[in-house]
Amino acid sequence: MLLWLYSAVLLGLLPFFPVVKFAARKRGNVTLLSRFSTSFPEGEEKILLHVSSVGEATSVKPLVRALKGKVAITVFTDYGLGRVKKLYPETPSRLLPVDIYPVVKSFLKKTKPKKILIYETEIWPSLLKAAKEQGIPVYFVSGKISDRSFKNYKRLRKFLKPLVDKAVFLARTEKDAERAKEVGFGRVFTVGDLKLDVPKPENLAELHIEGERKVLIWGSTHPGEEELAFKVHKKLKEHFPSILTVIAPRHVGRAKELSPPGKTAFRSKTKRISKNVDFYIVDTIGELASLYRYADVCIIGGSFVPGIGGHNPVEAVLWKKPVIMGKFCNDFRDVAELLQIPTAKKEELPELLKNLLSNETIYNKFCEDTFSSYLKQRGVTERILESIGERG
Structure with missing residues (x-):
């Protein structure tokens, strides 16, 4: 009935x-x-x-x-x-x-x-x-x-x-x-x-970065997160003058709307990043998962603004890279906890990244802890x- x-x-x-x-x-x-x-x-x-x-x-x-x-x-x-x-x-x-x-x-x-x-x-x-x-x-x-x-x-x-x-x-x-x-x-x-159980990409996207640089990759970003990436870049540049920020918007069509405060290159135009480029915008489809391997730190988008729920961090963890998510990672909070991925507020991000990039011991432990947690959970x-x- x-x-x-x-x-x-x-x-x-x-x-x-x-x-x-x-x-x-x-x-x-x-x-x-x-x-x-x-x-x-x-x-x-x-x-x-x-x-x-x-x-x-x-x-x-x-x-x-x-x-x-x-x-x-x-x-x-x-x-x-x-x-x-x-x-x-x-x-x-x-x-x-x-x-x-x-x-x-x-x-x-x-x-x-x-x-x-x-x-x-x-x-x-x-x-x-x-x-x-x-x-x-x-x-x-x-x-x-x-x-x-x-x-x-x-x-x-x-x-x-x-x-x-x-x-x-x-x-x-x-x-x-x-x-x-x-x-x-x-x-x-x-x-x-x-x-x-996200698999590694079968086809690897190539990228050539001139010089020894710290590289942040912001993956699958949404409106409001690119502006946060710009602010974080500005603060970290005081400590790491050659830092490179790579941004991959979740919706590729938004790439042309971005206005980074520095010299910018686009993935669709070049696969070589010169020393004077501050921002590299990934305006192509299907390459982010393999580009993560070039990062020093991966920052997962959709998690620093409400209403999205975050995106899968495992694509970055696969490359044994440190990963950071925002507090709004509701859809992937359990995954973050299992893999010991820290979740940060917007205002906490610059200091967290500075400490991580400055201390090799902390950095290596971060990578090992996350990756070993992943190996235990996969299958x-x-x-x-x-x-x-x-x-x-």
Whole structure:
């Protein structure tokens, strides 16, 4: 009864959802009709992997690679779908149908997935009920339950427990595992955070820096963070006159909007940085992960301004580089804690960087501690594959 009430409420709210407006209003190629479509012939007899949006689409890369040819992907947002199609062009993908019971029941009957993997924790009641009825195993991989979600799930435990009691929850942390048990998941195991299994880039971007210089790389920056990078550069230049600041905006189109207070070079124009260049702007796509290897310190963007949540620091840690994040790294706080990555306020950053760059002993210990923590935590993909019966 509650499930039908949920479906009725969801149907009534559909016109107000920003991602599925009525009247055939489009975002990309997405209309309301695509939410009710249940066809997915390319996904038949495959493992169905569901991700939420853009960030999650990137995080599942190790798992998609490991399940190459066996997996099809569903995404909640149209922006996420665009990202998935770009990242995994050979993997079948589509939007997840609207979570109304008859719709998802039909979708699963037509698609006949071997298993359903839900990345992190998106609980779709109708999908879970239909999968349970059709005997399709469901796994929550790299599962997490935030403070806010935990409170809501506990209130709905009587409703949720029959839907998740047969599902397997493969938790990121012991804390997430304990919460999953309280919510009603019957089988819970801790495997770690899939974000830790980011692979090193296959193609290495080249960069030639003239002279012996301290190099700061600000990766995936957002509005407000470039200005912070300029201020930090100015203060550190008093102690390190030849310091070089490299900035890679998260959205490349913003690169031309930046106005650094010093001589500037752009990645699209040159791969050689002369001694008199203060700022190097990375206005190309897909090179940041390998450029991190040229840094003395990597500073992760999206974490010094609210509302973003930060970006994955592991791409920098892979190169055994010291990494610093801001206080607003909510989406990656657990990863930062596991890898002993410090989180700093804006005003703390210049002094922290000065001390780090001035003291070789502290610098080397920082690199060793972070990298050794990473080595202990990696291997999440293998643990997930073993748990879902797909290893080898």
